[in-house]
Structure formats: C-alpha cells, structure tokens
Amino acid sequence: MASTVTGQHFVSGKINANGRIVIPAAIRLQMGIKPGDSVLMEVEDGVLRMETHRARIQRIQREIAQYCKPGLLASDELIAERREEARREEEELERDRAERNRWAKVDQVA
Numbered sequence: 709m710a711s712t713v714t715g716q717h718f719v720s721g722k723i724n725a726n727g728r729i730v731i732p733a734a735i736r737l738q739m740g741i742k743p744g745d746s747v748l749m750e751v752e753d754g755v756l757r758m759e760t761h762r763a764r765i766q767r768i769q770r771e772i773a774q775y776c777k778p779g780l781l782a783s784d785e786l787i788a789e790r791r792e793e794a795r796r797e798e799e800e801l802e803r804d805r806a807e808r809n810r811w812a813k814v815d816q817v818a
C-alpha cells in the first residue's frame with residue numbers, strides 16, 4: 709500500500725489484496741479527512757471521485773447559489789408560489805360554481 713508523491717497534484721499508490729489503498733497524509737489534510745470520517749465515492753468516465761460529506765454539501769450549495777435570488781429565502785418564495793397557486797385554484801372553483809349555478813337555473817326554467 710505504498711504511495712509516492714510525484715508532483716503537487718498527482719500521487720501514485722497500489723491497491724492491496726483486500727482492495728484497499730492508503731490516502732497519503734498530505735491529501736487527507738488537503739481534503740480535511742480525519743480518521744473515522746466517511747467519504748462519498750463515485751466513478752465518472754472511469755475516474756474515481758472522492759469527497760467528504762461536508763465538501764459535497766458545500767459544492768452543491770455553490771452550484772445551487774446561482775439560482776437563488778439575493779435577499780430572498782427559498783422557503784419564502786415557495787410559500788408565495790403556493791399561495792398564488794391556491795388563489796388561482798380558488799378562482800377556478802368559483803368560476804365552476806358560477807357556471808353550474810347558471811346551468812341549474814336554465815334547467816329550472818326549462
């Protein structure tokens with residue numbers, strides 16, 4: 709499980725018979741990984757990507773931030789949207805009731 713640093717960005721290592729590999733201390737330090745931490749791993753285009761839960765959350769927050777409006781909480785926006793939707797639904801129900809009442813009057817006359 710020996711690993712050697714070959715430059716600032718690349719580290720080589722060997723996988724042992726049990727499928728384990730040692731993450732060098734410099735990389736663990738850079739990633740903020742401590743003993744007992746769990747990490748998330750995924751393979752994309754044949755490349756193993758590993759990140760801590762904290763790093764994944766921070767990355768997703770950065771990605772989502774571009775869609776957020778400054779000074780507006782997403783929860784407030786969702787509540788406002790739901791209230792508007794409820795208002796439109798109520799208007800539609802009122803129109804349906806009025807239409808049924810008109811037809812009921814027509815049936816009574818006939």
